[in-house]
Amino acid sequence: MEKRPNIYLPEIARIVEVRDETPDTKTFVFRFRDDQFHDSFAWRPGQFVELSVFGLGEAPFGFASSPTRKESFDITIRAVGALTRALHAMGTGDEVGIRGPLGNHFPFDDVQGRNILFIGGGIGLPPLRSLIHNMLDERDKFGEITILYGARTPTDLVYKEELKEWEQRSDVKFIVTVDRSEPGWEGNVGLVPMLFSKADIKPDGTTAYICGPPVMIRFVIQDLVSMGFAEENIISTLERHMKCGVGKCNHCCIGHKYVCRDGPVFSYKQMKGLLE
Amino acid sequence: MSRALKLQKSRWPEWVAALQRTAAVIAPVRLHGEDVAFERITSPSEITLDFDNTADPPKRFLFPQVEPLLRYRRNGGYAVEPVYDEEPRVFFAIRCCDVSAVRFFDFTLGAQDLPDSYYTARRAGTALIALACHEPCQSCFCVCADTGPFLPPGGGYDIQLTDLGGEHYLAEVDTDKGEALVAAAAELFAPASDDDLAQRRALEEASEKRFPSEPRLYFAASSRKVSLDTAEAELWQRMARWCVACGGCTHICPTCYCFNVTDAQRNGDGLRSRRWDSCQYAGLTREASGHNPRPEQSDRVKRRVFHKISYQYVARDGMQGCVGCGRCTRICPGLRLGLPEVGEAIRRAEWK
């Protein structure tokens, strides 16, 4: 049979490593089984894949590592349902299907020379980490880089070792907070927006990237707007139930846009124009 | 390309038999009792041409209710391969609104910037022989949707048949595929005369006049309100009280194409299939967190109408999402939430 491009056909990838992040979240490191395919696989931070656990189906997940680190790619996954729990039971060498890269990506080239503000909440940090790594690997192209991160408790913080490295870097301002403290925690306690006063943010010349639970995104956007951020300089992602990931199945539409194809990255200006 | 031929009425079964030699023929068949539905026929004698429109649209022959996409095997590692269905098909006596619905699918699933290869594989082998309408069928409003009762050249058919009233059908051949269908039994066709073409035009006009003035969708007015989000929120809530969320309106609709994807497996070997879904179901948008961006049935009723008639979608898909077949009116348990009724209510800003 004639070979034709098939938008639903996954490529086989292997789990290279699994790292525990929190009690319900793990980072999976993947590499395509076919080396040649792996080497040709190109994607940008903000994009996502449809990941197959064969027998259970597919679900969308964002890239958590930078395309500048090509040997493999990370996806950080919280166990919430059948597919993600099955994935959590898998280990090194196990195979999954990966379809992608899908969706649009975070603005990168357009923001060169600007200050960058990252605001992550809980499991929203992983997609930002992809862009953070990408920008740190090309550090001289950007102005000040500030990372604000919040999680429910210290246990719920992902990338714990890496957070310490960011804290120590002189070319990055990194501040973390938790909603509720735990014994041994000496850092900030309170919701993410409390970090704004500590971070000395300059709305002019800064682009903000936000990823986290919907309520957090809503409050953070309000704060940024009242600080004087222009709507087009506030960048976030939208999450929707997805099936096809390619604008065909209609699960993820908002108005006449598909989050999977036109997004998942939108500026606040664009979000406001989406009819629901 | 377009040329007009004549086919002797009594001889269409011979033509169908000739078509069957190279393709599966899908045609209207009278089922037990009253309903006429598209079925794959084994003999021309099963076909009925005495029908207004079929109860369900021919959609399932291009976009099956359950359709295998991928087969995978686990033999050490996984091997995945697509499952295509490329059997050649001819739709015989498909109505103009349903031809338009196939064209709509060409814009959406088939869209060339991102073609759905399962749809395009099936569609490539599918030819459409349309049958123009002399009478409006129950609840239909194709005149408002500009999808019938006759189609102009370029309307999506390969051949359009018109019953000229006497001994003949007029056969308008519009594509290369159409030419091939004629070539299958060329001896049955003769060139049509200018009189035949004048007769066809007269029949079209007479047919249009027979359409009742109600129900009318008033596409322009309702589309404007829906597109600008100025339809009264209250309306959606009142409509939602009539909706039992059965999904019937979307399943019966020749242009609806929401789908879900599921895996089935045994001992590591499996099949991934897609199946029809519906924007009228709460589960379409419910996320893993439990959050649902369209929590109320009124949000979902509004969603369906938006996808059908907003001009944002017209611009995106090149065509309105409703072809005016009226099937949703017939299927809705309350006989209330068909597009014509909903469209008219939106225009008048009242729903009783």
Ligand SMILES: Cc1cc2nc3c(=O)[nH]c(=O)nc-3n(C[C@H](O)[C@H](O)[C@H](O)COP(=O)(O)OP(=O)(O)OC[C@H]3O[C@@H](n4cnc5c(N)ncnc54)[C@H](O)[C@@H]3O)c2cc1C
């Ligand atoms: C662009 C994008 C990027 C994402 N990135 C990440 C990421 O990096 N990390 C991460 O952990 N998560 C991410 N997610 C979320 C992730 O996709 C979900 O957590 C995942 O789909 C859950 O799958 P599951 O099979 O384990 O859960 P499921 O068992 O599918 O889901 C649990 C819930 O989903 C709903 N549901 C699922 N299927 C249906 C259906 N057919 N009908 C009705 N309801 C249904 C139900 O409400 C059910 O209770 C992302 C989502 C999107 C859209």
Ligand code: SF4
């Ligand atoms: S057919 Fe009627 S009741 Fe059923 S989902 Fe559609 S609008 Fe609701």
Ligand code: SF4
């Ligand atoms: S919305 Fe109703 S009238 Fe319009 S095409 Fe669909 S079933 Fe037919």
Ligand code: FES
């Ligand atoms: S996930 Fe299918 S349309 Fe977006």
